[in-house]
Amino acid sequence: MIRRRLESVIDRTLQGIRDSKELELPHIPTVEIEKTRDKKFGDYSTNIAMLLAGGLKKNPMDIAEIFLSFMPSEPGFIKEVKAAPPGFINFYLSDDFLTSSLDEIEKQDESFGAAAETNGKSVQVEFVSANPTGPLHVGHGRWAAVGDTLANVLEAAGYQVEREFYINDYGNQMALFGASVSARYAQLLDVDEKVPEDGYQGEYIKDIAKVLLDKKGKVYFDMNPEFRRQAIQQEAKEQVIEHFRLVLESFGVRFDEWFSETSLHEGEEIGKAIQELRDHGHVFEKDGAVWLRTTDFGDDKDRVLIKESGEPTYFASDIAYHLDKFERGFDTVINVWGADHHGYVARMKAAIQALGYGSERLEIIIGQLVNLFRKGEPVRMSKRTGEMVTFDDLIAEVGPDVARYLFLTRSTDSPLDFDIELAKEQSQDNPVYYVQYAHARICSILNFAESKGVAIPGPGEADLKLLKEESELDLIRHMVWFPDFVEDCATFRAPFKLTKYAEDLAAAFHLFYTKCRVVTDDAALTSSRLALVKCARIVLRNTLGLLGVSAPESM
RNA sequence: GCCCUCGUAGCUCAGUAGGAUAGAGCGACCGCCUCCUAAGCGGUAGGCCACAGGUUCGAAUCCUGUCGGGGGCACCA
Numbered sequence: 281m282i283r284r285r286l287e288s289v290i291d292r293t294l295q296g297i298r299d300s301k302e303l304e305l306p307h308i309p310t311v312e313i314e315k316t317r318d319k320k321f322g323d324y325s326t327n328i329a330m331l332l333a334g335g336l337k338k339n340p341m342d343i344a345e346i347f348l349s350f351m352p353s354e355p356g357f358i359k360e361v362k363a364a365p366p367g368f369i370n371f372y373l374s375d376d377f378l379t380s381s382l383d384e385i386e387k388q389d390e391s392f393g394a395a396a397e398t399n400g401k402s403v404q405v406e407f408v409s410a411n412p413t414g415p416l417h418v419g420h421g422r423w424a425a426v427g428d429t430l431a432n433v434l435e436a437a438g439y440q441v442e443r444e445f446y447i448n449d450y451g452n453q454m455a456l457f458g459a460s461v462s463a464r465y466a467q468l469l470d471v472d473e474k475v476p477e478d479g480y481q482g483e484y485i486k487d488i489a490k491v492l493l494d495k496k497g498k499v500y501f502d503m504n505p506e507f508r509r510q511a512i513q514q515e516a517k518e519q520v521i522e523h524f525r526l527v528l529e530s531f532g533v534r535f536d537e538w539f540s541e542t543s544l545h546e547g548e549e550i551g552k553a554i555q556e557l558r559d560h561g562h563v564f565e566k567d568g569a570v571w572l573r574t575t576d577f578g579d580d581k582d583r584v585l586i587k588e589s590g591e592p593t594y595f596a597s598d599i600a601y602h603l604d605k606f607e608r609g610f611d612t613v614i615n616v617w618g619a620d621h622h623g624y625v626a627r628m629k630a631a632i633q634a635l636g637y638g639s640e641r642l643e644i645i646i647g648q649l650v651n652l653f654r655k656g657e658p659v660r661m662s663k664r665t666g667e668m669v670t671f672d673d674l675i676a677e678v679g680p681d682v683a684r685y686l687f688l689t690r691s692t693d694s695p696l697d698f699d700i701e702l703a704k705e706q707s708q709d710n711p712v713y714y715v716q717y718a719h720a721r722i723c724s725i726l727n728f729a730e731s732k733g734v735a736i737p738g739p740g741e742a743d744l745k746l747l748k749e750e751s752e753l754d755l756i757r758h759m760v761w762f763p764d765f766v767e768d769c770a771t772f773r774a775p776f777k778l779t780k781y782a783e784d785l786a787a788a789f790h791l792f793y794t795k796c797r798v799v800t801d802d803a804a805l806t807s808s809r810l811a812l813v814k815c816a817r818i819v820l821r822n823t824l825g826l827l828g829v830s831a832p833e834s835m
Numbered sequence: 836g837c838c839c840u841c842g843u844a845g846c847u848c849a850g851u852a853g854g855a856u857a858g859a860g861c862g863a864c865c866g867c868c869u870c871c872u873a874a875g876c877g878g879u880a881g882g883c884c885a886c887a888g889g890u891u892c893g894a895a896u897c898c899u900g901u902c903g904g905g906g907g908c909a910c911c912a
Contacts, residue, residue: 366893448912541912569910581908619840694841717874718875721875731871777849
């Protein structure tokens with residue numbers, strides 16, 4: 281990683297300055313290295329001189345100059361270092377370093393961009409977690425893309441990652457769902473039974489009942505109504521979960537664990553969690569209910585754990601669930617929640633603190649919603665009229681690649697406008713295709729070379745020093761940045777940044793493509809450009825891989 | 836009313852662990868295929884970073900307030 285190497289150079293330089301007593305360095309601040317946004321400032325820069333200026337009461341430019349005079353020369357890595365006002369130190373990577381990196385990329389191949397070793401930390405990412413009472417909506421699709429790509433990025437950054445789906449399969453909503461399916465089932469057998477007033481009226485309930493009838497026949501018919509409702513609820517729930525599994529799988533998302541809320545109620549977990557809270561002294565009784573004093577930890581009001589009726593609240597089971605997560609040994613637990621749950625964050629964080637865990641071990645990513653459009657017109661969704669575009673409808677219409685990619689083009693906490701027609705028709709303006717096209721073009725070049733009988737060079741076989749064109753070196757600059765970039769995406773929990781990276785990389789490739797012809801009569805140059813193009817394909821493919829988007833060989 | 840979040844080019848949005856002249860895509864306008872995929876490339880135009888204060892050598896970024904959009908404020912899940 282480039283940043284690590286620069287950190288080490290900067291560190292050694294500062295030590296040198298300190299030893300020589302040229303400057304009194306009381307302590308060395310954390311080195312910040314950023315990729316420059318403009319080439320004229322070099323490739324990477326640090327603001328260390330400006331950070332030191334305050335304490336030393338010296339002009340940052342003077343400090344930068346001193347820094348330059350002490351910096352060891354590393355010709356194989358850095359071509360040039362310059363101080364620039366108001367006190368930046370800019371590093372220019374050497375051409376040799378850039379071109380020789382290609383061998384490294386090719387050697388690492390699929391693992392290029394991923395940390396060489398694990399960082400020893402485990403993290404669980406919980407996402408989607410829909411109630412199994414009906415189809416997933418497009419918002420769930422967005423959380424799925426965000427959660428899964430975040431998990432990919434964390435894995436690449438060296439974390440041990442688990443993906444988990446929490447099944448909210450307990451409580452009133454489930455009972456209503458069961459009763460609704462049960463009524464539809466009865467109706468199919470010509471028994472006049474009404475779907476409950478506040479039950480689920482959607483057409484899909486009929487479909488579930490139909491499948492149930494086809495699969496199980498009339499076995500529920502003779503049961504007493506309550507027993508029948510429960511049995512049907514169980515079957516219907518399994519049907520919906522299986523549907524979730526299939527839809528998410530078609531979207532490239534596979535969970536390691538499906539955790540049922542009901543299982544918490546069946547076991548001792550909830551009681552255990554409440555006892556633990558009690559032991560920590562945060563539980564009290566009032567108005568016949570049992571409360572958790574979440575206000576001790578910054579919540580704006582205290583919350584009920586056990587209702588007057590003796591039933592635990594959803595909050596209580598959620599606490600038990602989070603306790604279970606920590607007891608499973610995760611260092612960090614990340615939840616991707618829909619925006620409608622954000623009022624819940626403070627109390628959940630309070631709860632885990634009441635259990636004695638640091639609040640930083642629970643991270644909650646609030647995902648904003650998706651607004652669907654069709655040719656600029658908002659798609660009205662109403663469960664009543666049945667006018668609904670579900671997540672699987674969307675996948676069927678635009679395809680998983682387009683959906684996944686576009687879901688990740690906006691930062692997670694800003695709402696996303698998704699125009700279905702634009703997504704599938706305006707292909708030339710579609711960033712997904714722009715990136716995929718770069719990959720397909722590369723494959724086409726390699727095919728063309730092969731068809732001409734040109735040998736594709738293996739690692740170390742091409743003379744990479746022949747790559748001197750600006751567009752060639754710029755393309756490599758984007759590629760060698762990749763591992764650092766992936767690490768940033770992980771530390772900032774910002775999977776959506778990858779789409780921008782992918783577009784910039786594709787742009788660098790497209791520019792190279794128009795400026796430089798790969799397969800020419802110059803055998804040596806052809807060989808080195810083929811090596812470059814092969815590496816560009818690796819990085820492009822790995823980027824798309826993290827995004828969960830396919831890398832087509834032709835388009 | 837209280838809490839959270841957002842407000843950046845005509846549109847959709849990046850950029851916020853304070854840093855250099857605020858970026859991209861789309862839309863508009865002008866160019867580029869005898870040649871490995873034109874689903875591409877180059878160029879032009881477009882900004883009081885909602886507003887007002889404050890902190891700082893330096894603020895789109897941090898703090899306070901105002902205005903505007905979205906969301907949330909259950910012994911529901």
